[in-house]
Amino acid sequence: MPLRIRLSRAGARKRPHYRIVVADSRSPRDGRFIEKLGTYNPLLEREHPERLKVDGERAKYWLGQGAQASERVQVLLGTAQVIEPPAHRERPQKSKPKAKAQERLKEAADRAEAAAKAKAEAEAAPAEEAAPAEEAPAEEAQAEGGAA
Secondary structure, eight states: OOEEEEEEEEEETTEEEEEEEEEETTSOTTSOOSEEEEEEOTTSOTTOTTSEEEOHHHHHHHHHTTOEEOHHHHHHHHHTTSSOOOOOOOOOGGGSOOHHHHHHHHHHHHHHHHHHHHHHHHHHHHHHHHHHHHHHHHHHHHHHHHHO
16 A cells, blocks of 8 residues: 555635545545644745644655655645755746747846946045045144144
8 A cells, every 4th residue: 555645635615725645546635544644834924933834754755654644745745844845946947948048038137247347446436536625624734723
């Protein structure tokens, strides 16, 4: 009996809420399961404590018994620090930006770099000019004070 740790959908239409369950791989997605390990609510903010609840000890137990976690559950268990997070896979060639989009991205990066360089030069130039200007009135005040 091949076991899977996977998500089982609950909740209303357009309001998903998932249970993290251990189930026989042959049973339907929302069908019979062996044990409920936790819940996942994707509608909550990432930092919200109720977004992901997992019984880590039971998850480790089932993984030790040979249960295979689905890709999404591996990511969730990695987030909960139950297991080591899976490595990010390379994006497929098909979804990479096309030639024109890559050119636009490169042009935007070049413009941003040029703007940053110009801003750095503009900030550096007034600082150099301001230092002698501040010293000059002090020298004039000393000259006037000595003459009077």
